[in-house]
Amino acid sequence: MAHIQFAPFSSVVDPGFWHKLTEKKLNEYGLDDSERLIHGFFSDGNAPGMPPQLNLDYLAFNSQFNPPSQSFPAYGILHNTNTLESFKEKDKKLLLANAGEELWKDFQSGVFLQEPEKLCRFLLLTFADLKKYHFYYWFAFPALKFPERSTLTEEPAMLENIYSPEKLTSLISAYHSFQTDRPNYATCFLIQEDGDNFTFYEFAQLDVLISKRNVIVGVCDPSSLDSYPGWPVRNLISFLTYKYTGVVKSIKVLCVRNRTHDGVKHFGKSVLLTVDIPALNKNIADVPECVGWEKNERQKLGPRMVNLSNTMDPVRLAESAVDLNLKLMRWRLLPDLQLEKIASTKCLILGSGTLGCNVARLLMSWGIRHITMVDNSKVSFSNPVRQTLFTFEHCLEGGQPKAQAAASSLRTIFPGMKSEGKTLSIPMPGHAIIESLVEQTRAEVKELEELIQSHDAVFLLMDTRESRWLPTLICASKKKIVINAALGFDTFLVLRHGVKTGKADGSMPSSMLDKIAGSLLGCYFCNDVVAPGNSTTDRTLDQQCTVTRPGISMVASALAVELLISILQHPLRTDAPAEVNSYDSSLLAESDCSLGIVPHQIRGFLSRYQQILPATQAFHMCTACSAKVIENYEEHGFEFLLRAFNEPGYLEELTGLTAMQTATQDAEVWDLSDDEEPESMEATT
């Protein structure tokens, strides 16, 4: 009697599956490499010459899995490893033996009577190298050697050879009536033959019907080979053998092949097997050997690798690759890290020079996608070596507008950026507006107000002190996060402006080591007892340009961005308190923020490789953020601003600084060291 040989599955994995795996790994699994249930499917309509295929696509991970129309499900377990080494070192024998044991247990439980489709199983061992988009994988289709070899009691018969065309048509018709109303086509069923007529029954009726002479067990078969049924038939025969050994001598099994023939689905090539059911000892503890690892393209037992970096949409590739780095931080180091809070923050960068370029780059690294750059000048030849978003090309033909060039470079680096550039001059106190320019200035102020309104965080990275005044005031009024950075030759200042949320007002620090509530912190102008005025007139070349040690800008930019991120991560956000006089940060208490402390100011001195972290309170006579100034701005709008631009002394008069200056001849109000003279902080960006 002939042994039955089975045609094994060939796995066919759609790129959509790998994309989905990438997404799952990034967003859900992280470093958790435990088993996952997945699904594949196969068709019983394969054309001649086609190997029996097991397909996986992007739906494989759905917990409610519905195979495509006229396809049949396969039930898989995914073992996705974290490293190529653990992929290689995984004990494949053990893995398959465990799958065999599961199958054996399910034989006993009888689950297959209700869900015979679950006889079709697979294992998938993977390692996803998400940096290169190389996917290493190895399928197994577990099958028990039970019996050691199945045999036929009769020659296999192709239906078209033994059934008349009418009988075949009758079979097909009955099949369709049976399958059509089901949510998913059944993989296995029972067929009662009565002359040329057929009645289909659920597989669950097996026990009732098995002993009837005219009952055939039907199974949809992916094989297209005349003499070899496919893998699902193998497990079905094992199960039937297990169940009816000693009960029946043989069972008829119809391997249904629903092939298209002259444009119509047809059963003619289906094969009827009469399978011998030997009398066997089915000792439960005696798990039969399990086989089924797939051969690779070289016909060896071994894994395959697919390199999707060339076939995937590169923009999507870049997006998931960039996500990966950030998620890695959370997986391993900072489970609390709220990447969404960061990613959704819209940032406005005023000044697209050395600081602006570096800050934009770092915000992009942190996953921030919405960045608007503002500047009023063009890229000049001296810029690209220090301003990291510009190249030589940007300087040609008179130079491209800086803000637009920077915004477009961000997209060149990462196409997923939503970056925009605005060429805009920011009106400044002390730079009087002549009559003919009033309307233009009004429009500029309006545009700045709208820009600030539509962003969450504003970076002040301009190269003059007085250009920071208007955005400081507007941000104070609109309660936006402001990060301010300014450079000297080898010194820098990075600070966050206090945001007057109303929380903690009135509580005053009582000792050196006390904290200042975030809403009480000062702004850039709070330490000044003069209003901003025109500082650009008559500056020599070295004062107009960047005269800083090149490293200073990268340090200040990095700290400015990290300060914003710390604010966003702190449970109190801008209300996060800052330590007072924390010159020695080792005195600082542990922070509530997973990223560490959230200082008010960071002042750095490159000549001594030193940083200090002063914190100061908002000044009630501040020319930019005091209540009087904000009230006047909110009440009188542009008319108030125009007076501030045009009238020297107006802001001092308004805030009471003039009176104070008169009173304090020798103003020992501030306490800056030689390294911190306000002017030397301004030869930027």
Next chain:
Amino acid sequence: MAHIQFAPFSSVVDPGFWHKLTEKKLNEYGLDDSERLIHGFFSDGNAPGMPPQLNLDYLAFNSQFNPPSQSFPAYGILHNTNTLESFKEKDKKLLLANAGEELWKDFQSGVFLQEPEKLCRFLLLTFADLKKYHFYYWFAFPALKFPERSTLTEEPAMLENIYSPEKLTSLISAYHSFQTDRPNYATCFLIQEDGDNFTFYEFAQLDVLISKRNVIVGVCDPSSLDSYPGWPVRNLISFLTYKYTGVVKSIKVLCVRNRTHDGVKHFGKSVLLTVDIPALNKNIADVPECVGWEKNERQKLGPRMVNLSNTMDPVRLAESAVDLNLKLMRWRLLPDLQLEKIASTKCLILGSGTLGCNVARLLMSWGIRHITMVDNSKVSFSNPVRQTLFTFEHCLEGGQPKAQAAASSLRTIFPGMKSEGKTLSIPMPGHAIIESLVEQTRAEVKELEELIQSHDAVFLLMDTRESRWLPTLICASKKKIVINAALGFDTFLVLRHGVKTGKADGSMPSSMLDKIAGSLLGCYFCNDVVAPGNSTTDRTLDQQCTVTRPGISMVASALAVELLISILQHPLRTDAPAEVNSYDSSLLAESDCSLGIVPHQIRGFLSRYQQILPATQAFHMCTACSAKVIENYEEHGFEFLLRAFNEPGYLEELTGLTAMQTATQDAEVWDLSDDEEPESMEATT
């Protein structure tokens, strides 16, 4: 009697003049805006209709000025201002009045008898906006109103109307004999007319010859207008009037116009003037009014501007623009800064990741032009958002090799870069070399040795600890500057390796506050009591990639570069001592280096915005820089290295670490805080 009217000069400035001015400003003048002597020239052969031109070109600044052949010099004073404001605000009346006074004094001194060409003078007021390559300028051609108006006693006569062709030929012939043997053509001379014959005399003979009836004063005249002599004639007539008022009644002046006529130079259009010499009071204190500011293109008295950014070679433009920023530092802030020492330093960057890209950018900002990047991998999609020399384009088609892509980006930013990229794997201890790869490894070692040999400073910016071992050893042997940087999640380490120059050996620090001589400082491995081994096997994705706060890389890169620059500027270079235990940098003494202190290590902690500056001595059992290791490497070369790569424990055995480990069960040798675990420093770059 007719007044004489003079045709003023039109200035014609060759772009070469502005290039030269740019160069002078950058390399010589700096912010010194004092007066400079310059030169122009004019021709007496202008075609009809051409205005009299005063030309300036790149030779204008030569102290030994020779005008082009058959041209005549003009003597100028350049007032180059530092700002547009001072250009505008310069007191033009005063400037011209001063020039008149000079001229008047020279009338008295008689200098013009010897050097009559010095009667042709000009002032040039400029502002060079070297960021935009806009040059603002205004010429004045000072002329004294002395007499208030010159008049003629006879009608002016064109030579061709009064001389026969023979007589003209005779004149030309005599002129050429007179001029030909001189180093430069004389602007003024004396002509004695004797029938159809002429004899030429030096202008210095004026006093002797002036009273002779047949003597004519000759002057080469840039004007081509029949009735109007040019500006040089004006000052000559003033001078003659000053000198001979009351002495003679009139003087004949020949305005020589050496125009090309039928292909030959010809004097026919020269004009003979008989100038009235009025009797005037020449009170020395009574300086006559001086006139001469040039009109601009709108025929107004006002400055002109030329924008050369479009016409200059953009690559040259970029080069001088980049130079400018660096020179500004020296001009104003650091007169001691030795930019040449920096510019000539050849830098080798091992590792082209986040650190490598930022370091290369900053070296470029500092004026370093020769950079070689090394890496063994390709640009992947996650790189560009953090690795600042890459764009999305570099990731396509499997990714470009990182080192080459980075090197080419440097040239895209600044075409003056001499940057190269080398794809090279660095062999590592603990990563055994299989037999078939020995020759390849030998070649890699050789290439690395040659690269290190041909550079001055080496940056170790790789992402594993063990890949730093071989370059550390080779650099120690070749005594190269090494700057090492490594990142943790929110921590970083930047250090310079001690360079064993032999200086200060044997002197040991005696107290906490002592310094360690540069040649005694430790390397990256000196704090370790285990040799480097394979740390990459079986790392999960987060360990393989950059899992750092994005800001960390910019800070560490900036400090790494600034540390190199400080070493290069220090009078002792690598021998510059480092303070011991200088955790509080405020304790540090003033540095010998204009850029500040030169620490051994900078360790930074972003969660506390803190930096400390430890310094440690070289360890005599170090597996990378101890004498034993260097001797073995120098003696046995590759064979020694191969043992180190292949034999675990070999380096420990060789250096005596094994014995020490055995002796010290509980090795309390190091004293790192939790933040400084060696592994956490390694999830880079």
